[in-house]
Amino acid sequence: MRCVWWTLAAGALLCLPGGAGLDNGLARTPPMGWLHWERFMCETDCGKNPSGCISEQLFMQMADMMVSNGWLKAGYRYLCIDDCWLATQRDENNRLQADPTRFPGGIKKLADYVHARGLLLGIYQDVGKATCAGYPGSQGFYELDAQTFADWGIDLLKFDGCNYGTLELLEDGYRRMSIALNRTGRNILYSCEWPLYARRLTKINYTEVAEYCNSWRNFDDIEDSWTSLKYVIDFTASLQGELVAAAGPGGWNDPDMLVIGNFGLSWDQEVTQMALWSIMAAPLLMSNDLRDINPRSKALLQDQEVIAINQDPLGVQGYRLLKVI
Ligand SMILES: *[C@@H]1O[C@H](CO)[C@@H](O)[C@H](O)[C@H]1NC(C)=O
Ligand SMILES: *[C@@H]1O[C@H](CO)[C@@H](O)[C@H](O)[C@H]1NC(C)=O
Numbered sequence: 001m002r003c004v005w006w007t008l009a010a011g012a013l014l015c016l017p018g019g020a021g022l023d024n025g026l027a028r029t030p031p032m033g034w035l036h037w038e039r040f041m042c043e044t045d046c047g048k049n050p051s052g053c054i055s056e057q058l059f060m061q062m063a064d065m066m067v068s069n070g071w072l073k074a075g076y077r078y079l080c081i082d083d084c085w086l087a088t089q090r091d092e093n094n095r096l097q098a099d100p101t102r103f104p105g106g107i108k109k110l111a112d113y114v115h116a117r118g119l120l121l122g123i124y125q126d127v128g129k130a131t132c133a134g135y136p137g138s139q140g141f142y143e144l145d146a147q148t149f150a151d152w153g154i155d156l157l158k159f160d161g162c163n164y165g166t167l168e169l170l171e172d173g174y175r176r177m178s179i180a181l182n183r184t185g186r187n188i189l190y191s192c193e194w195p196l197y198a199r200r201l202t203k204i205n206y207t208e209v210a211e212y213c214n215s216w217r218n219f220d221d222i223e224d225s226w227t228s229l230k231y232v233i234d235f236t237a238s239l240q241g242e243l244v245a246a247a248g249p250g251g252w253n254d255p256d257m258l259v260i261g262n263f264g265l266s267w268d269q270e271v272t273q274m275a276l277w278s279i280m281a282a283p284l285l286m287s288n289d290l291r292d293i294n295p296r297s298k299a300l301l302q303d304q305e306v307i308a309i310n311q312d313p314l315g316v317q318g319y320r321l322l323k324v325i
Contacts, residue, residue, distance in 0.1 A: 021210050021213075021214060021248055021249055021250020021251025021252070022178070022190060022210065022211060022212060022213055022214050022250050022251055023250065024182060024187065024189075024190075024214070024250075025187065026187055026188075026189045026214055026250070027189055027214040027215060027249075027250055027251070027252065028249045028250060028313070028315075029249070029310075029311040029312070029313060029315065030215075030252050030281050030282055030283045030284060030310055030311065030315075031077075031078055031156070031189060031191075031214070031215065031252075031283045031284075031285070032075045032076045032077060032078065032283070032284040032285070032307075032310075032311075033076050033077055033078025033079060033080055033120070033122065033156075033284075033285050033286075034062055034066065034071070034076060034078070034079050034080060034285065034286050034287070034288075034290065035080040035082055035122070035158070035257055035285040035286070035287050036054065036058070036059075036080065036081060036082045036287065037082035037083070037221070037257065037287055038221070038222060038223065038224060038256075038257045038259055038262070038287035039224075039259075039262060039287045039288050039289055040052055040053075040054060040058065040287075041084075042054070042083060042084040042133045043084075044084055044099070044102065046101070046102060051291075053102065054081075054082075054084045054085055054102060055102040055103065056102065056103045056104065056105055056109075056110050059079060059081065059110055059114070060110070060113055061291060062079055062290055062291075063079055063113060063114050063117050063119055064117070065290035065291055066079060066117070066119055066290065067117045067118065067119070069290065069298070070302055071290065071301075071302070072117075072118060072119060074301070074302040074304065074307065075284075075307055075311065076284070076286065077118075077119055077120050078119070078120045078121075078122045078155065078156050078189070078285070079114055079119050079120070079121055079122065080121075080122030080123070080124075080156060080158060080285065081121070081122060081123050081124055082124045082158065083124050083126075083131050083132055083133045083135065083160065084131075084133050084135065085098055085099065085102075085103065085107075085123070085124065086098060086099060086131070086135035086136060087099045087100060087135075088135065088136070089136065090136055090141075094141060094144060095144065095148050096125075096136065096141075096145055096148050106152075107121075107123065107152045107154070108151070108152045108153060111152050111153035111154060112153065115153060120155035120156065121153065121154055121155055121156070122154070122155060122156030122157070122158060122189075122191075123149060123152075123154050123156070123157060123158070124157075124158045124159075124160065125137065125138045125145060125149075125157060125158075125159055125160070126138060126159065126160040126161065126162050126163065127139065127159055127160070127161050127164050127169075127170060127173035127174055127177065128161065128162050128163030128164035128165065128169075128170075128173070129163045129164075129165070130162065130163045131160060131162060131163075132160055132162035132163075137162070137163055138159075138173070138177065139163075139164070139165070139169065139173060142173065142176045142177045142180045143176075143180045143183075145177075145180075146177060146180035146181045146183070146184050146188075147180075147184055149181075149184075149186075149188060150181075150184035150185070150186040150188065153186075154186075154188060155187065155188060155189065156188060156189040156190075156191060157177070157181065157188055157189070157190055157191065158191045158193075159174065159177055159190065159191065159192055159193065160193050161174075161193045161194065161196060161197035161198075164197065167198060167201045167202060170194070170197055170198060171194065171198060174192055174194045174209075174212060174213070175212055177190070178190055178212040178213065189214045189215075190212070190213050190214050190215075191213070191214060191215045191216075191217075191254065191283075192209065192212070192213035192215070192216040192217070193216065193217040194209055194212075194213065194216055195209055195216050195217070195218045196216075196217045196218055196219060196220070199218070204242070206242055206243070206245070206246035207246070209246070209251075210246050210248075210250075210251035213251060214250060214251055214252070215251065215252040215253070215254040215283050216251075216252075216253065216254060217254045217255075217256060218235070218236070218239065218243065218253060218254070218255070219231070219232055219235045219236070219255065219256070221256060222255070222256035222257055222259060223259070223264070224259045224262045224263055224264035224265070225264040225265070226264070226265060226266075226269050229259075229265070229269065229272070229273055232255045232256060233255075233276060236253070236255055236280065237319070237320040237323070240319040240320060243317065244316075244317045244318075244319045247281055247315065247316075247317040248315045248316075249313070249315040252281060252282065252283055252315075252317075253280065253281075253282065253317065254282060254283050255277065255280060255282050256285075257285050257286065257287040258273060258274070258277060258284060258285065258286045258287070258288075258301065259273070259287060259288070260273055260274060260286065260288065260297050260300060260301055261286070261288035261289070261293040261294065261297035261298065261301065262287075262288050262289075267296070270297060270300060271300065274300050274301065274303070274306055275306065277310065278306050278307065278309045278310035279309065279310075279317075279318035280317055280318060281310060281312075281315060281316065281317040281318070282310070284307070284310055286301060
């Protein structure tokens, strides 16, 4: 519960439900940026698809676009790598390493490139033995991997939940990685998928999730279609009693990526996603191709009045008041 002195008219003390998020100083408003998954998925064939494969070149080009085309200025600061960046094996000291052909310079060099442009770099790992696409996971290596990310200059970790084993290992893994990230001393925003996986097995304690995570996914991956968007919106509304109360500065419900600027949504549907994600105080992580995006979608994603609602420092998540049909 957080209380705000409301000075309009007579003045009243207004108390709002709202979680206290992870106390690491990060994500005081919903994080904004770009994440490769929905648009580029696990394309690893750079021979066949040189401009769309998961490679350092893709991220360097997106970094350039984020700066030159107004995205950073509009608030989109985190450039995030998703699954399929890893080599198939850890190195001889058990440290994670990027795929050597697709990331020949390594992640540290990419982070330097991104930081030199005023952006922040996000990376992906998994709480289980393997990532969802089958690359080496963090289970058994939480402290080492957190330190590796800190050494490379990583600013955000998306921590997936495939291949976790038991519920106890899943929940313990999410807690341990949070503590490990904290102990590195580096500011690393921690984006969890804990409730999405744990919901199948137990009731979620959102107070606890918010103590460990800066944001958390509750529902399946979004796809580039209205059907998918509608699932996410309806799911969020059906659980809003729990979800709205959990959100607040430092910790946010994550309904997954903005798919605006791709192929599957009409203009009205794009407007709907931007409006609802802003009202829901959702992380604004676009997944699209910034090298090739139509001007209308770009203007929508950069609309400062809508973004201001999403970035309201009070951090109250809006909810559905009425369902007509
Ligand atoms: C680690 O946790 C402490 C206590 O919650 C917090 O004050 C500090 O800012 C955190 N540090 C980092 C680097 O996250
Ligand atoms: C939920 O987690 C909080 C914080 O860790 C704890 O204080 C509370 O007892 C938990 N609630 C339940 C029902 O387990």
